Amino acid sequence: MIQCVKCQSENTADLEKCQECGTDLLPGEGLADRLSYIVYGIVGGVLSGIGAYFLIQSEIELPECLLISPQLCLLATIGLPIMGIASALRKTPLYQRYATRARRHIELDPEQAIADFSQALELAPEKEQAGLLKERAELYGKLGMEEEATRDELDYTSTEGAYSGGRGIARFFGADDDVYAADRGEDDRKAMVAAGRVKALGYCSKCARVVELNPKLRCPDHASPKPKAVRFVLPDEVEAAIPEVLNEYTKESRTKRNVAIIAGLVVGGPLLCCLLTYAIGRLRFPTTQATATVSPIPVVSSPSPTQEITSTPEPTILVPSPTSVTGGDFTDASIMSTGWLQDGSLLVTLHIPSGVEGIYHAVVGGNEFTCDILEEYPDRLYCHGKGVKSGTQVGASWYQEGIELPVYETVFTVP
Numbered sequence: 001m002i003q004c005v006k007c008q009s010e011n012t013a014d015l016e017k018c019q020e021c022g023t024d025l026l027p028g029e030g031l032a033d034r035l036s037y038i039v040y041g042i043v044g045g046v047l048s049g050i051g052a053y054f055l056i057q058s059e060i061e062l063p064e065c066l067l068i069s070p071q072l073c074l075l076a077t078i079g080l081p082i083m084g085i086a087s088a089l090r091k092t093p094l095y096q097r098y099a100t101r102a103r104r105h106i107e108l109d110p111e112q113a114i115a116d117f118s119q120a121l122e123l124a125p126e127k128e129q130a131g132l133l134k135e136r137a138e139l140y141g142k143l144g145m146e147e148e149a150t151r152d153e154l155d156y157t158s159t160e161g162a163y164s165g166g167r168g169i170a171r172f173f174g175a176d177d178d179v180y181a182a183d184r185g186e187d188d189r190k191a192m193v194a195a196g197r198v199k200a201l202g203y204c205s206k207c208a209r210v211v212e213l214n215p216k217l218r219c220p221d222h223a224s225p226k227p228k229a230v231r232f233v234l235p236d237e238v239e240a241a242i243p244e245v246l247n248e249y250t251k252e253s254r255t256k257r258n259v260a261i262i263a264g265l266v267v268g269g270p271l272l273c274c275l276l277t278y279a280i281g282r283l284r285f286p287t288t289q290a291t292a293t294v295s296p297i298p299v300v301s302s303p304s305p306t307q308e309i310t311s312t313p314e315p316t317i318l319v320p321s322p323t324s325v326t327g328g329d330f331t332d333a334s335i336m337s338t339g340w341l342q343d344g345s346l347l348v349t350l351h352i353p354s355g356v357e358g359i360y361h362a363v364v365g366g367n368e369f370t371c372d373i374l375e376e377y378p379d380r381l382y383c384h385g386k387g388v389k390s391g392t393q394v395g396a397s398w399y400q401e402g403i404e405l406p407v408y409e410t411v412f413t414v415p
Ligand SMILES: [Zn+2]
Pocket: 004, 005, 006, 007, 008, 009, 018, 019, 020, 021, 022, 023
């Protein structure tokens, strides 16, 4: 129910005007409020003027990090009264009308207050939302609606205009107030996780899945690396949020990979060119010097006078080998096929176009998989293991023996 400001009669929430006296049920600011803006503006202006006068008279050297300067005070002397008058004359924004009505109904009709706060939040510009969220959270708390209160408090920690008081102080001392607000927000979220009111989720690349993080926002089993795609949810939203976090992680790693590929092309193209010219240069040099030596290997059988020259130099070493030293280049790797083996284990075949060498293992959905390279397919890794459920989406990482970081990571749906 909405109470009329003028005649105090009760009206249903769908009415725009009081059914008794016809007064607007969503009024703008009254005369008293508007006058107070002008008074504040003038008082502020006078105080700034006095401040400017003293600063100029005393010639005090102020530390540079402080925001106060005679110029700024002079500006405020003129600016504050103008701002006051402008605020007094403006049309009250709709979100503010809802917020004012909400505050008036906190005691009268809390439900109406919640509805009005929600309406105000929907209409308010982002910078103004923080304060409204805080007020609504407080009201939810008072009504014993813990879940709703927690959600508002959580949203508050990452809203643009949050921690305005501390922000002002940070700015006054020349600090970056955005950094300050981000730090405060993170501290508050950590505290909410520690209290068990909020759960933190993130993708741990060592577990190869989305895990519930501890209050330090790390995987409970692995202190490093830092979990990716971290997200905060209410305890009963965890299950629904896990696939979303996984999706977010895949999206993030895909853009990261694209950036890496582009960077690789930009840096790698000219580098490859340099290497090629260098290799060709080196190739050409010995061949011109010892032309006779490259071809006559079969000549060895026949004892001829040329043999003496051929046996001494060994230019064949200079021919560069095409295989890379690291065991494989995984930039173009992709899953070639997946399928079930007769013993119930899953076979994942990874295709590495440029070939692969060495010993590998994989972690698929948190399960250890062993990998083999078959002689006739030197560009494939056949990895198999158990414990993965059919129809689920899992993260998979490939590791080379002795190297901690995965050589390749992806997400796929188990057949
Ligand atoms: Zn009325």
